[in-house]
Structures are given as C-alpha cells and as structure tokens.
Amino acid sequence: MALRPNNNNKRALVTGGAGLIGSHVSDLLLREGWKVRILDNLEPNTHRNGRPAWIPEVAEFVEADIRDRAAVSAALENIDVVFHQAAYGGYMPEIAKYVHVNSFGTAQMLEVIREERLPIQKIVVASSQAVYSEGAANCLRDGLVFPAVRSLAQLSAGDFEVHCPNCDALTTQTPTPEHAPIGGETVYAITKVDQERLVLTWGKQTGIPTVALRYSCTYGPRQSIFNPYTGVIAIFCTRLLNNLPPVLYEDGKQTRDFSFVEDIARANLLAATTDKLDGLPVNVGSGKAATISEIAQLISNALGIPIEPIAQGEFRPGEMRHLTSDTTLISAAGYKPEVDLATGVERYLDWIRAQSDVREYFAEAENMLRAKGIVHKVTP
Numbered sequence: 001m002a003l004r005p006n007n008n009n010k011r012a013l014v015t016g017g018a019g020l021i022g023s024h025v026s027d028l029l030l031r032e033g034w035k036v037r038i039l040d041n042l043e044p045n046t047h048r049n050g051r052p053a054w055i056p057e058v059a060e061f062v063e064a065d066i067r068d069r070a071a072v073s074a075a076l077e078n079i080d081v082v083f084h085q086a087a088y089g090g091y092m093p094e095i096a097k098y099v100h101v102n103s104f105g106t107a108q109m110l111e112v113i114r115e116e117r118l119p120i121q122k123i124v125v126a127s128s129q130a131v132y133s134e135g136a137a138n139c140l141r142d143g144l145v146f147p148a149v150r151s152l153a154q155l156s157a158g159d160f161e162v163h164c165p166n167c168d169a170l171t172t173q174t175p176t177p178e179h180a181p182i183g184g185e186t187v188y189a190i191t192k193v194d195q196e197r198l199v200l201t202w203g204k205q206t207g208i209p210t211v212a213l214r215y216s217c218t219y220g221p222r223q224s225i226f227n228p229y230t231g232v233i234a235i236f237c238t239r240l241l242n243n244l245p246p247v248l249y250e251d252g253k254q255t256r257d258f259s260f261v262e263d264i265a266r267a268n269l270l271a272a273t274t275d276k277l278d279g280l281p282v283n284v285g286s287g288k289a290a291t292i293s294e295i296a297q298l299i300s301n302a303l304g305i306p307i308e309p310i311a312q313g314e315f316r317p318g319e320m321r322h323l324t325s326d327t328t329l330i331s332a333a334g335y336k337p338e339v340d341l342a343t344g345v346e347r348y349l350d351w352i353r354a355q356s357d358v359r360e361y362f363a364e365a366e367n368m369l370r371a372k373g374i375v376h377k378v379t380p
C-alpha cells in the first residue's frame, strides 16, 4: 500500500478508527497533517448501518479484523505510529471473543511488527480505567487505601459502599493514581490489562516506545447508539428520547470520571509526540467525579425531558463503586481537558438529535444480560 510521508509528517495506523475514539483520533491526526490508515472490521454491534459516513475520504480505510494476521501485516506497512483502539467492549456476555479480539489481536499485532522488523516508532494502546479493581479511597484511620472489588455477598445484601480493606470502616473516594493495584474484575477489564501489559512489556523488550492510555469513561458524537452495552451517557439519552426513565444500577450514587472524546483524541496525539510518557500506563480523565444520578439529571435537563431515573436494586458484579482518575502524570506532560461535562453533553445531544433512528435496544439487551447472569438484583 502506498502511504508516503508528506514532508516530515508521520503516518499512522488507527485500529478501530471507525469507532468513537478512533475516528476522533483520525480526524485530529489529519488536521495535524498526518497520513492516516484505518483498520476496522465494522463490528456489527457498533455499526449496524455498516460503514459510517464520518470515515474521512482522505484516510485509507481497510475493512479487516484485527485478528487477521495478513491484513494486519499489510496495514502496518509504511506506518510510523500505531494508535491501537480496536477492541471488543462493554458488558457483553461473550468471554472467548473478548480474549480473542483484545488479547490475542494485540499479541499477534506485536508479533507481526517484531517478526517483520517493521520500523514502527511508537505504539499508543487504548487501555482503560477498568484495569483498576476499585477506585482509591481514604480511610479516617488508615489514610490512602486501595480497596478490593466489593463482594457479591456484600452487593446482594444491598451494601454498595466501599469499606476499608484494613479496618472495614466506610471510606471516601479519592483520585486513583497509576500505581494503584490493577487486576481486572470483568472479562473486558482482564483483556484491557492484557493489552496494556503486552504492549508495555513488548516495548521494553524491543526498545520501541509504547504508551498505554487508561481512558476514563469517554463519550461524545459518534458514540454508537446501537450498542446498548456501552456508554452510560448514550444509554440514558436513548432511553429518554424514547420516553423511558434512565435505569440506575445500585443506588445511582456511584461516581465516574467522564472525558469528552476530543480530549481523549488530544491525549493520544500528546502520547505520540512526547517522550515523557514512554513506557508507562497513563491515566487520562477529567479528574472530576460525577455521580450517575447527576448524569441522568444533566441529560434529562438538557433534553427537556423531565423523566426521573429509576433504581431497581440492580447491580453488576465486578463494577467499581467510584473511579476518578488522578491525572497528575499526564497533566505534567501538558494534557489539559478542554471540554467540560455540560458542554460535552450538549454537543453529544446535538449530534444524537440529528440521527434519524434513535431506536431503543436497551430493554431487549437488559433482559438478555439478566438472563445471562450479568445484571443481579439485591436479595430482599
């Protein structure tokens, strides 16, 4: 494939470049004068209408699976930097597919680069805050602690709070630094741990700079409205637009750190162009906590659809209670999120209103997740 450098500009392979984050990374790189090739299999759960219109004409588009060795090898030709975004995401019931797409797909790509001695200069891999078991916390007695995931027994009893691992006292949340223990409490999270460790370890072995960006919850225009398993902001919007109440798991007081997708794209460009983050797992987030109830309220207000959210005592084992990213490391490298939550939600709503087919897949999906034992209910 002919992807020739233009002056000193670099050539990027963006895997998963048809998706939410990958497409914004591609747009940003093109604006910055990079040459961009996208490899994406147009996963049907995400892209129900096939190839999305936002894939830029000027980018080279390869419709292929990240697990297809020959396709990956061809797509890596004449590439300087890989932005590895392709992944199977969310709370789907499949186990083998997560491991195959995320872990195996990444492993094989690394193997191809090394075996073929490709002159790749850097790999930026999409990791996730999901690698942490639970957000860091403060205990009045013990100070900073790293609690484990809450047990099924605790959640089933309706106790959603995070207790100190040393003295069992109730804790308060605090931003989670990169040195917090990582593990992976869902199959998806395990594969995100795999991806970042594979890439960072391989980077140390080969001497090729690598960065693993642990994104916080990312939202924005182009977030699939077809995939009911990912993205709480997208799910709440589609429910409200269908005159259904947002469904809160637990009691809705759990908190997350939300990032607008264009900020995450900027973090990718930064990671590719600075050496300050090389070899490291790096949190990317807003550093601010928002409760899921607040998110529901914000969207309902912005849409002007006053339907109160409902909490039915349901929970998903393995989910963390609180997670706010400690962004000291990436901030020191020059990262500053530019789009706040209210503005970002407005921009997402503008986009979603322009979509012709905001259908509601949530109820169907929820029933399936319940049937497969992914969503549980508090025992009365």
Ligand SMILES: NC(=O)c1ccc[n+]([C@@H]2O[C@H](COP(=O)([O-])OP(=O)(O)OC[C@H]3O[C@@H](n4cnc5c(N)ncnc54)[C@H](O)[C@@H]3O)[C@@H](O)[C@H]2O)c1
Binding pocket: 015, 016, 017, 018, 019, 020, 021, 022, 039, 040, 041, 042, 043, 046, 047, 064, 065, 066, 067, 084, 085, 086, 087, 088, 089, 101, 126, 127, 128, 129, 214, 215, 216, 217, 218, 219, 223, 224
């Ligand atoms: N959105 C978030 O909140 C979030 C948070 C943390 C990490 N991440 C990570 O960021 C990356 C991008 O996520 P996103 O939110 O843009 O998701 P997305 O689903 O919008 O995009 C992922 C893209 O990867 C493609 N893809 C899936 N399986 C593939 C395969 N087998 N071969 C080739 N392409 C494949 C899909 O078609 C899709 O276009 C993923 O690695 C995800 O794990 C996302």
Ligand SMILES: [Zn+2]
Binding pocket: 139, 140, 141, 142, 143, 164, 165, 166, 167, 168, 169
């Ligand atoms: Zn304690």
